[in-house]
Amino acid sequence: MAPTTDEERRRRIGILLVVAALLLFAGQMVALALGSLEIAGLIFGVFVIGWFVLRSYQRRRGTI
Numbered sequence: 001m002a003p004t005t006d007e008e009r010r011r012r013i014g015i016l017l018v019v020a021a022l023l024l025f026a027g028q029m030v031a032l033a034l035g036s037l038e039i040a041g042l043i044f045g046v047f048v049i050g051w052f053v054l055r056s057y058q059r060r061r062g063t064i
Helices: 005-033 037-061
Strands: none
């Protein structure tokens, strides 16, 4: 069975979110290793804000 366009869009968004999370995590680990707590804190803030934005989007769409 061929995936629908909605399933393909969800898959692309999911892959992009995973890649973004991995890149942010790697950036945060590098910042911590170099002792740049400001950058690490900023990246942590992006994680937290992103979490709430994603959950809000899911609630509006009713996909929880």
